[in-house]
Amino acid sequence: MRILVVEDDQLAAQALTEILSSQNYAVEVASDGIAGWEMVEAYDYDLILLDVMLPRMDGISLCRELRSHGYTMPVLLLTGRDSGHDKAIGLDAGADDYVVKPFDAEELVARVRALLRRSGMASMPVLEWGKLRFDPTSCEVTCNGKPLSLTPKEYALLELFLRNSRRVFSCGMILEHLWSYDETPGEEAVRTHIKGLRQKLKAAGLPPDAIETVYGIGYRLKPLEPTPASPEIAKTTTSEPAEPLKQQAIALLMKTWNRFKGRVSEQVSVIEQAVLALQSHALTAELRQQARQEAHTLAGSLGTFGFPEGSRLARQIEQLIQGEKLLGEKECRSLQQWVMALRHEIERPPHGQHLLPESEDESRPLLLVVDPDRVLAEQIVAEAQKNGLRGAIALSLSAARRQFHSDRPDVVLLDLEIAEHLEDGLALLADLNRHTPPTPILVYSAQADVNDRLAIAQQGRHTFLQKPLPPDQILEIVLRVLQRIDKAASRVMIVDDDVGTLSTLQTLLRPWGLHVTTLADPRHFLETLEACSPDLLILDVEMPHISGIELCRVVRNDSRWGGLPILFLTAHTEPEVVNQVFTAGADDFISKPIVGPELVTRIMNRLERLKLLRDRAEVDPLTKVANRQKSTQDLDHFLQRARKHGDPLCLAVLDLDALKQINGQYGHAMGDAVLRYLGGLLRQSFYGEDVVARWAGGEFVVGMYGVNQKGAVQRLLKVLDTLKHHAFVPTEPTGNNTPAIDPVPDAQPPLRHVSFSAGVAEFPSHGEDLRSLYRAADEALQQAKQTGRSRIMLAPLPAADQEVAHG
Amino acid sequence: MSKRILVVDNEEYIREVAQICLETVAGWEVLTAASGMEGIAIAIEEKPDAILLDIMMPDMDGIATFQKLQENEATRSIPVVLLTAKVQAADRRRYEALGIRAAIAKPFDPLQLASQVATALNWSL
Numbered sequence: 010m011r012i013l014v015v016e017d018d019q020l021a022a023q024a025l026t027e028i029l030s031s032q033n034y035a036v037e038v039a040s041d042g043i044a045g046w047e048m049v050e051a052y053d054y055d056l057i058l059l060d061v062m063l064p065r066m067d068g069i070s071l072c073r074e075l076r077s078h079g080y081t082m083p084v085l086l087l088t089g090r091d092s093g094h095d096k097a098i099g100l101d102a103g104a105d106d107y108v109v110k111p112f113d114a115e116e117l118v119a120r121v122r123a124l125l126r127r128s129g130m131a132s133m134p135v136l137e138w139g140k141l142r143f144d145p146t147s148c149e150v151t152c153n154g155k156p157l158s159l160t161p162k163e164y165a166l167l168e169l170f171l172r173n174s175r176r177v178f179s180c181g182m183i184l185e186h187l188w189s190y191d192e193t194p195g196e197e198a199v200r201t202h203i204k205g206l207r208q209k210l211k212a213a214g215l216p217p218d219a220i221e222t223v224y225g226i227g228y229r230l231k232p233l234e235p236t237p238a239s240p241e242i243a244k245t246t247t248s249e250p251a252e253p254l255k256q257q258a259i260a261l262l263m264k265t266w267n268r269f270k271g272r273v274s275e276q277v278s279v280i281e282q283a284v285l286a287l288q289s290h291a292l293t294a295e296l297r298q299q300a301r302q303e304a305h306t307l308a309g310s311l312g313t314f315g316f317p318e319g320s321r322l323a324r325q326i327e328q329l330i331q332g333e334k335l336l337g338e339k340e341c342r343s344l345q346q347w348v349m350a351l352r353h354e355i356e357r358p359p360h361g362q363h364l365l366p367e368s369e370d371e372s373r374p375l376l377l378v379v380d381p382d383r384v385l386a387e388q389i390v391a392e393a394q395k396n397g398l399r400g401a402i403a404l405s406l407s408a409a410r411r412q413f414h415s416d417r418p419d420v421v422l423l424d425l426e427i428a429e430h431l432e433d434g435l436a437l438l439a440d441l442n443r444h445t446p447p448t449p450i451l452v453y454s455a456q457a458d459v460n461d462r463l464a465i466a467q468q469g470r471h472t473f474l475q476k477p478l479p480p481d482q483i484l485e486i487v488l489r490v491l492q493r494i495d496k497a498a499s500r501v502m503i504v505d506d507d508v509g510t511l512s513t514l515q516t517l518l519r520p521w522g523l524h525v526t527t528l529a530d531p532r533h534f535l536e537t538l539e540a541c542s543p544d545l546l547i548l549d550v551e552m553p554h555i556s557g558i559e560l561c562r563v564v565r566n567d568s569r570w571g572g573l574p575i576l577f578l579t580a581h582t583e584p585e586v587v588n589q590v591f592t593a594g595a596d597d598f599i600s601k602p603i604v605g606p607e608l609v610t611r612i613m614n615r616l617e618r619l620k621l622l623r624d625r626a627e628v629d630p631l632t633k634v635a636n637r638q639k640s641t642q643d644l645d646h647f648l649q650r651a652r653k654h655g656d657p658l659c660l661a662v663l664d665l666d667a668l669k670q671i672n673g674q675y676g677h678a679m680g681d682a683v684l685r686y687l688g689g690l691l692r693q694s695f696y697g698e699d700v701v702a703r704w705a706g707g708e709f710v711v712g713m714y715g716v717n718q719k720g721a722v723q724r725l726l727k728v729l730d731t732l733k734h735h736a737f738v739p740t741e742p743t744g745n746n747t748p749a750i751d752p753v754p755d756a757q758p759p760l761r762h763v764s765f766s767a768g769v770a771e772f773p774s775h776g777e778d779l780r781s782l783y784r785a786a787d788e789a790l791q792q793a794k795q796t797g798r799s800r801i802m803l804a805p806l807p808a809a810d811q812e813v814a815h816g
Numbered sequence: 817m818s819k820r821i822l823v824v825d826n827e828e829y830i831r832e833v834a835q836i837c838l839e840t841v842a843g844w845e846v847l848t849a850a851s852g853m854e855g856i857a858i859a860i861e862e863k864p865d866a867i868l869l870d871i872m873m874p875d876m877d878g879i880a881t882f883q884k885l886q887e888n889e890a891t892r893s894i895p896v897v898l899l900t901a902k903v904q905a906a907d908r909r910r911y912e913a914l915g916i917r918a919a920i921a922k923p924f925d926p927l928q929l930a931s932q933v934a935t936a937l938n939w940s941l
Contacts, residue, residue: 259927262837265829269832273829302874309901310833313922403840404818405843412840
C-alpha cells in the first residue's frame with residue numbers, strides 16, 4: 010500500500026513517515042499542496058494523508074481538486090484541535106475522515122487501516138485465503154494457526170494480493186504500490202520477494218502456486234475454488250481443464266457450429282412446421298416422419314456442440330412424435346413449448362466457449378507444431394506461450410492441413426515423421442508452400458539423411474533443425490525466424506479496446522507497408538509487446554482493466570522499451586488528460602475521430618526519423634557495417650546466449666594490411682574504396698547470427714555465434730582469399746575531384762591487391778567476456794602482423810602451440 | 817504410424833465434429849462416409865484400422881451396414897464401434913451378441929470421443 014503524506018511541517022511529516030512505515034506502508038511526502046497534486050498526477054497512491062494548512066494550495070482545495078478530477082483514493086485530513094469548521098468543509102470537499110493534531114499514533118494507524126479497508130478492496134478486517142489468515146491489526150500472518158515469519162516487503166506483497174484477490178499485478182504495478190518513488194528498485198526485486206514469499210507459503214503447507222504467474226502480465230493470488238460447472242454442462246463438455254489440443258478442438262468445433270447453425274435452424278424449422286400442422290390437424294405422415302428424423306439428429310448432436318438442453322428437448326420431441334399415435338391437445342401444447350424452448354436454446358452461444366482461453370488474442374503470432382509426438386508438441390506450445398506466441402498442435406497430416414487452413418499460422422514447425430512415407434510429408438510441405446505470402450516452415454527431424462534433406466530443400470527454402478533439441482532452443486529459433494520476416498517492414502502495435510478503431514487503423518496503415526499488430530485486450534499487453542517488438546506503439550487512453558496511461562508507464566519503466574515512440578489516441582483533449590499522457594512518457598497525441606492522412610503522416614514521420622537516428626547511431630556510414638557501440642551490444646547478447654546454452658562463439662579482429670601505405674600512395678579515396686569493399690564482403694559472408702563491425706580505421710571485428718575456432722578460421726580464410734584476388738584500380742594520387750574508383754576486377758594495371766591479418770579467440774577458452782576475448786584476438790592479430798601479414802592466427806590456448814593458417 | 821479410422825454418419829456436421837475431435841485430440845487420420853453403402857466401399861478400398869458407425873441412417877442403417885461388413889472377407893476383421901442414442905445394458909448386450917466391439921452414446925462429448933474410442937478398441941492415445 011502506498012501512502013502520500015502532504016504536510017509542510019517537517020517534523021510532523023517525519024513522524025508520520027515513521028509510524029506508517031512501521032506498518033509496512035510505502036510512504037512519500039509532499040511539502041505543499043501543489044507538490045502533492047503533482048505527485049498524485051504522476052503516481053498511484055492508495056491513500057492520501059492531507060494536512061489542512063498548507064502553503065501554495067491548502068488541503069481542502071487540494072482535496073476538492075482531487076475529487077473533481079475523479080481520483081477516488083481515500084483522503085484522511087489532519088486538522089487542528091479546534092477547527093470544527095475545517096472538518097466540516099473538509100468532509101464536504103470529499104475527504105473521508107480526519108485526525109486531530111497532535112495525533113495519536115495508534116488512532117491514526119487504525120483510521121488508515123479502516124479507510125483502506127473501506128476503499129472497497131476487502132471488507133473483512135482479517136484477510137483470509139484458504140488456511141491463511143492475515144491480520145492487519147496485529148501484523149500477524151498465520152497458516153493453519155501457525156505463525157508465518159515474513160519480511161516487511163513480503164508482508165506488504167501478501168497484503169496487496171489479499172486485498173485485491175482477483176487482480177493481476179505487473180512487476181511495475183507492484184513496485185508502485187510497495188516502494189516509494191525514491192527507493193524504487195528494479196523488477197528483479199519484485200521477483201526476488203515473490204520467490205521468497207512463495208517459498209514461505211509453500212513451507213507453511215499452501216500450494217506452491219498460491220501466487221500465480223500470469224504470463225506476460227504479472228502475478229495474482231490463485232482463485233481459491235473454480236466455480237463448478239453445472240452438472241449438465243459437465244456431462245457434455247467436461248469439467249476438466251482444456252489442454253492445448255482440446256482447446257484447439259473446441260475452437261474448431263465453434264467454427265463448425267457457426268458454419269452449420271443455419272442447417273440446424275432449418276432442422277428445427279421442420280419440427281416447427283410439423284407442430285403448426287399438427288395444431289391445424291393437417292400433419293401428414295410424411296412431415297411427421299421428417300420431423301422425427303430431424304429431432305433424432307438434433308438429439309444426437311446438439312449436446313456435442315454444447316447444447317445439452319437442446320439434446321434433451323429434441324429427444325422428448327422425438328419420443329412424442331415417433332410412431333403414428335394420435336396426439337391429444339395436452340401433448341400438442343407440450344410439443345409447442347418444447348419446440349419454442351429448442352428454438353430459443355440454439356440461438357444462444359454454446360457452452361464450451363468458456364473452456365477456450367479468454368480472448369486469446371488473434372494478433373499474436375501463431376506457431377503450428379506438426380509432430381506425432383504429443384508430449385514434445387505440448388512442451389513446445391507451452392514454451393511458445395511463455396514467449397508471447399499462440400500455439401497450435403497437429404498430430405497427423407490431416408490435422409495439420411485442417412489447422413493450417415482454419416487458422417493460418419505465422420510459422421510452422423514440421424516433423425516429417427508425421428508421415429509414414431517421406432513423399433506424404435513432402436506433399437504436405439508443398440501444399441503449405443503454395444500459399445502467399447509463404448509461411449516460413451522449420452523442418453526438424455531426428456533421422457533425415459542427405460537425400461531426404463535434398464528433397465526437403467527442393468520444396469523451397471526451409472530452416473532445418475536436427476532433433477533432439479530442447480523446446481526453449483526450438484523457440485529461440487522460431488522467434489528468430491519470426492523476427493526475420495518482420496524485419497523488412499516497420500512494426501506498429503496498436504492497443505485499443507474498440508475493435509472498430511483497430512480495424513480502421515489496420516486498413517489505414519497496411520498499405521504503407523507497415524506490419525500492424527492490434528490488441529483489443531490490454532491485459533495481454535506485455536507478451537504482445539515482447540512478441541511484436543514494435544517500432545512504434547499506439548495506445549488508447551481509456552480502456553477496461555488497464556488504461557493506456559498505465560501501459561505507457563509500464564513501457565517507460567522498462568529500459569528495453571525506453572526509446573520506443575508512443576502515440577496516444579483519444580477523444581479527450583482536456584489539458585488534464587493531455588498533461589497526464591505526456592507525464593506518463595508519451596511522444597505524441599492524436600485526437601479521435603481519426604483523420605486518416607494526418608495520422609499516417611505523423612506515424613510515418615516518427616518511423617522515418619527513428620530509422621534515420623538508429624542508422625546514424627548504429628551503422629558505420631562508410632562500410633555500412635555496425636559501429637562499435639552497436640556491435641558491442643550485439644556481441645554481449647550473443648555471449649550471454651553462448652553462456653546460457655554452452656554454445657561456442659568466436660571473435661575475430663581483422664586489420665587491413667598496409668592501409669596507411671595505400672592512403673599515402675593513392676590518396677584516402679582509394680583507402681575508402683578498399684574499406685567499403687571489405688565492408689561489403691564481410692556483410693555478404695557473415696550474417697544471421699554473426700556480428701560484423703568496424704571498430705577503428707582499418708580494424709573490423711567479427712563475432713560468430715555457434716562456430717568454433719576451426720570453423721571461424723575457415724570462414725575468414727574464404728574472405729581473405731576473395732579479398733586477395735580482388736584488384737583495386739588506384740585513384741590518381743594527385744587526385745582530381747572524382748571519388749574513389751570502384752574496384753574493377755581484371756582491369757588493366759596498375760592494380761593494387763590488398764589483404765588483411767586477423768586474430769581469432771574463442772569463448773570461453775580465451776575469455777568469458779568481450780573485453781578479454783578482444784584482447785586475446787588482438788594479441789593474435791599482432792602476431793599475425795609480425796609474422797608477415799595476410800594470415801589468420803588463433804589466440805594461443807594455455808599449454809598449446811599456436812597454429813597459423815596462411816591465406 | 818497413426819491409426820486410420822472411418823466415420824460413417826449421414827449428417828454432415830456430425831461427421832465433421834467427429835473428424836475434428838479424432839484428428840485433433842488423438843492425431844488419427846480420419847476418413848468419412850455419408851451412408852452405409854459409401855462406408856462399405858471406402859472400408860474395402862482403404863482398410864481402415866476401425867470404423868465408427870452411426871446406427872440410425874436412412875436407406876441402410878448401422879446394423880445392416882455392420883452385417884454387410886461382416887459378410888465381406890476384406891472388411892470382416894475391422895473392429896466396429898457404434899454411435900447410438902440407445903446404450904442401455906440390454907442394448908449393449910444386443911450389440912455385443914452381433915459382434916460389435918462397443919457403443920458410444922450420442923450425443924457424445926467431443927473432447928472425450930477420442931478416449932472413448934481408444935478405450936473401446938484398446939488403443940493408446
